[in-house]
Amino acid sequence: MSIKAFAAELNLLLAAPLLVVSVIPTTSIAQGKLYSPIPLPPSNQVSDKLSDKDIPTGQGGFARDYSVKLHAGDNVAIELTSDSFDTIVTLLAPNGSTVGENDDGPDGTTNSLLFVRITKTGTYTVRVHAFGETGVGPFKLKLSRLRPIQSNNH
Numbered sequence: 001m002s003i004k005a006f007a008a009e010l011n012l013l014l015a016a017p018l019l020v021v022s023v024i025p026t027t028s029i030a031q032g033k034l035y036s037p038i039p040l041p042p043s044n045q046v047s048d049k050l051s052d053k054d055i056p057t058g059q060g061g062f063a064r065d066y067s068v069k070l071h072a073g074d075n076v077a078i079e080l081t082s083d084s085f086d087t088i089v090t091l092l093a094p095n096g097s098t099v100g101e102n103d104d105g106p107d108g109t110t111n112s113l114l115f116v117r118i119t120k121t122g123t124y125t126v127r128v129h130a131f132g133e134t135g136v137g138p139f140k141l142k143l144s145r146l147r148p149i150q151s152n153n154h
Contacts, residue, residue, distance in 0.1 A: 050128060061130050069123050085139075
């Protein structure tokens with residue numbers, strides 16, 4: 001075998017694994033199987049359980065995500081309560097950026113209460129997670145659209 005033929009065969013062998021490596025992640029992500037938030041039901045409230053089977057947060061804990069369609073101008077309150085763990089609620093914009101987050105609500109407990117005004121219509125993600133590494137267990141999540149108070153004064 002000539003050096004030129006050997007070099008051509010070597011290039012073919014080296015290029016083939018690189019092609020496979022670059023195609024596999026793209027295909028997996030394109031199919032959307034790696035991540036899919038749970039749609040909030042029409043009532044916008046859920047009783048669920050955070051477990052070690054949920055999304056690892058990278059800080060030793062876990063998170064569960066819910067998707068909800070919100071509209072520009074919506075004022076929302078998101079309540080997250082649990083007797084099992086110190087709750088944190090995060091609202092993520094459609095692009096993944098953090099819109100707001102709350103650890104402890106104003107009632108002096110470790111439950112969370114977040115108020116947010118939505119500036120852009122889209123599908124948002126409500127993330128339920130625990131403070132620290134030990135939070136798993138049942139929780140209640142409720143999203144309310146707030147309405148302005150109507151005045152009776154004319």
